[in-house]
């Protein structure tokens with residue numbers, strides 16, 4: 001198995017593949033005013049195994065198109081949707097989020113939690129606007145600085161991993177510069193990181209290592225995740241995910 005296959009294997013049985021919570025998904029959804037009687041068209045970009053797609057499908061009338069690059073995640077989502085009686089409301093789309101087969105102004109709502117970084121926040125909001133109806137909503141979570149001065153260790157880490165990390169003011173300015181009006185934003189709680197993502201991930205490490213006979217590559221994958229967790233534990237006062245909810249303007 002190569003490193004990508006190992007990563008998929010480590011994450012595919014996770015309830016979520018990044019920090020978040022059902023409460024945060026619902027809180028973001030509450031900020032959005034969409035006609036409840038209408039059949040809505042919703043896209044969830046970088047859906048993983050569907051933590052948010054399933055919540056959205058359960059809450060909204062209409063259809064959720066769940067987009068991810070990896071079939072293994074989408075298969076898992078399809079299985080969960082079936083178990084929850086939501087199959088009719090979710091279609092999967094195995095495609096890269098920067099190369100999408102969608103029509104202009106196809107969607108009432110574009111959702112994306114912890115995934116836009118793969119193409120970059122500004123590039124993502126710019127490209128996806130095309131698929132959103134005027135007056136439609138974007139709800140996106142993105143790693144964000146929450147303090148005004150930060151230790152060198154964490155600045156260096158994020159400059160390597162995702163130099164586009166910024167403050168909420170920067171993200172909001174980017175939304176406004178790209179034809180959106182901010183409706184609201186909030187930060188994910190530490191529980192969204194620790195209890196909902198990192199702890200279940202750590203609990204999967206031993207079985208993952210056993211499955212892969214403690215190979216050097218499997219150990220490297222675990223070590224990289226553990227380093228990320230250690231950094232979060234040390235520096236959580238300085239960054240989180242910002243959840244940004246915005247409406248597409250008429251221009």
Ligand code: SAM
Pocket residue numbers: 015016017018019020045046047048049050051052067068069070073095096097098112113114115118
């Ligand atoms: N939204 C899910 C959640 O919160 O549980 C998953 C978040 S995970 C951190 C990022 C997701 O983006 C993964 O499922 C990954 O497969 C997907 N992804 C990465 N690059 C992608 C791309 N270019 N196009 C579509 N999905 C991509």
